[in-house]
Amino acid sequence: MGFTIHGNILIRYIDIPNVTEVRIPDGITRIEEDAFVESHLKSVYIPDTVTEIGYGAFEECTSLKHIDLPDGLEKIEGSAFFNTNIRELDIPESVREIGSCAVGTPSNDVDKIILNFYKNQRKTKILIEILWLGYTPEYRLLDFFDHPCYEKFSVLEPAYKIQIAVSYYDLDDEIKKYLKRSIRKAVTLAIDRNDTELLKILLNTGFVTKKNIDFLIQYAIEFTQKSHNPECQIILTDYKYQHFMSDTSQINKKLKL
Numbered sequence: 001m002g003f004t005i006h007g008n009i010l011i012r013y014i015d016i017p018n019v020t021e022v023r024i025p026d027g028i029t030r031i032e033e034d035a036f037v038e039s040h041l042k043s044v045y046i047p048d049t050v051t052e053i054g055y056g057a058f059e060e061c062t063s064l065k066h067i068d069l070p071d072g073l074e075k076i077e078g079s080a081f082f083n084t085n086i087r088e089l090d091i092p093e094s095v096r097e098i099g100s101c102a103v104g105t106p107s108n109d110v111d112k113i114i115l116n117f118y119k120n121q122r123k124t125k126i127l128i129e130i131l132w133l134g135y136t137p138e139y140r141l142l143d144f145f146d147h148p149c150y151e152k153f154s155v156l157e158p159a160y161k162i163q164i165a166v167s168y169y170d171l172d173d174e175i176k177k178y179l180k181r182s183i184r185k186a187v188t189l190a191i192d193r194n195d196t197e198l199l200k201i202l203l204n205t206g207f208v209t210k211k212n213i214d215f216l217i218q219y220a221i222e223f224t225q226k227s228h229n230p231e232c233q234i235i236l237t238d239y240k241y242q243h244f245m246s247d248t249s250q251i252n253k254k255l256k257l
Contacts (some may be wrong), residue, residue, distance in 0.1 A: 008049075009194040015039040020063070024050070033077070041054070053080045055099065060084075076102045078134060098142065099222040100134030108110075119145040124167040125127050126160060150174040162186045166201055187216050191223050193230045199232055199250045203239050213240050 002022065004012040011120065013022065023045040024031070025026045033054040036044070042063045046053075048070040055077040059066060064084040069076075071092050073201060078099030081089070089103055103113055107130070107237045115132070117124045124145075132138060137157040144152040144164065156205065165179040166186065166223040179186065187208060190199040209214065220233040 006203075010035050013039055013041075015041075016090075022047075030054065031059065036061055046073075049074050051075065054075060055079055058084055067191050078102055086113070088116065090116045091119065094141070096146070098132060098134060098138065100132075102132050102134065104128065104131030106130075117145060120148055124164060124166045126163050127196075130228070131150065134143055148172075153178075162189060162214075166198065169205065179205065180207045184212050184215065187236075188219055191216075192231055193222050194227065194232060196231050196235060203235070208239065210244050213244060233235070 002014045002016050002019070003010055003025070004014070004188065005025070005028070008027060009032055010024060010028050010030070010036075011032045015038070017040075020041055020185070021043040022041060024047055026047045026048050028047060028048055030052040031050060032062055034056045034196050035054065035133050035204060036058045037056055038060040039058075040063055042065065044058075044064070044067055046067070046069065049072070050070055052075045053069075053073070054236070056079040056215060057077070058067070059079050059082045059217045061081075061084045061236055064081075064086060067081070067086065067089070069092055072094050073092055074094055076095060076099060077097075078101055080099065080102045082103070083103050086103065091098070105113075112127045112129060113132075115126045115128060117126060128165055137160070140152070140155055140157070141160055141164075141167045148168055148171055153161070153164060153168070153172070153175055156249045161178065162182055162185065165175050165182070169176040183205070185201065186197065186204050190196075190202060213236070217233065224230045224233045
């Protein structure tokens with residue numbers, strides 16, 4: 001089957017030409033260091049029995065675009081998915097440790113990488129720049145997920161704060177105040193990423209008001225002119241029509257530009 005297995009540990013996968021999919025046997029609890037390194041796999045099934053993925057286990061698997069991590073996984077060691085083609089990864093509730101460079105690439109030319117953390121019965125989307133570094137900012141992020149409170153929120157990196165606040169503003173009044181103060185920055189961030197899901201969540205908070213809606217629509221119009229993608233502009237325009245009906249004349253003028 002192409003595996004070297006010792007007890008419940010998968011030691012090595014033997015890369016077989018033209019084989020692009022494998023299913024790791026049930027009962028394996030650990031995928032060992034460098035087990036799949038530089039393989040040509042496009043799809044890997046990992047059973048729910050796996051609790052640890054070792055250092056560099058899937059490193060340089062450049063054909064690997066997607067992988068489902070199992071519920072019950074606790075530890076992802078450094079470089080586990082370094083320089084793969086994975087651009088989005090769901091992190092299960094059970095994960096407690098993610099090592100340095102576990103996800104990412106050495107290139108500045110790739111799109112940002114999305115980590116979806118399923119913690120505390122919430123989904124939090126975190127965008128990382130090139131690499132998950134696994135240093136103090138990332139340790140603080142995981143620490144927050146373990147014990148979410150404003151004290152741990154306050155020491156997070158600014159790059160993570162808005163993304164955390166979107167998911168946890170209902171947990172703590174101080175986090176809610178932070179998101180309310182930062183709503184313009186949060187919405188422009190969503191527009192810059194063309195993240196319509198995030199934009200809709202932000203609008204549902206009620207923090208986008210008559211005072212800042214025109215600025216945000218104008219920002220979205222400028223984004224549309226550059227990207228030729230009007231989705232965020234349409235969502236914000238509809239929001240203004242629904243909530244501030246008396247102020248639509250200015251929008252109509254701008255939409256004709």
